[in-house]
Amino acid sequence: MSSNLETRTLMDDLCGFTSEKPALFDLGHPLVNRVAECFVKAAGIGAVQAVSREAYFTAVEGGGLDSSGGSNLTTDVAGGSKSQRFPDLRGETNRKSLEAMVKHTGKESLQWGLAAGVFSGLTYGLKEARGTHDWKNSAVAGAITGIALALTSEDSSHEQVVQCAITGAAISTAANLLTGIF
8 A cells, every 4th residue: 555655756756757757837738848847946946056055155254264164254355355245145134134135046046947947948849840859959958048047147248158158058968968878
């Protein structure tokens, strides 16, 4: 009388677009379902990552350490002031700090979700259009995803967009080629 709940693992819940597993969403089309599911999963991961990173920087700052393990906080060369990852996170009140953290966490979640949704949707669409899933699909999807991520940053330059496109294409192509090896 063992149920499926007893044998399921976290990886079973997070991985796979297998036919046996029902999707989180049923929005009427496999492409839309896949994009929505990837967006939600990656956005959650992005939120956890942003909050944990801020907790780390808060703990390091509270302990009087810099991120390299030294005994002094990092200082800005020009002004001698403490440099912080999110300067407005230390508001005048706890409420302002919380609002700033929620804002930054939301932005990072959106970026992670955007990247996952765009990449997943493009790989699915290219597979359907070309009839095969190979490194070329991964390279194109990675490049377009890199461009989308670069354009979401606050000060994106032409060089940054090109660099993110090349990086996205290289990482996704390498991941696709290494899938069969490991």
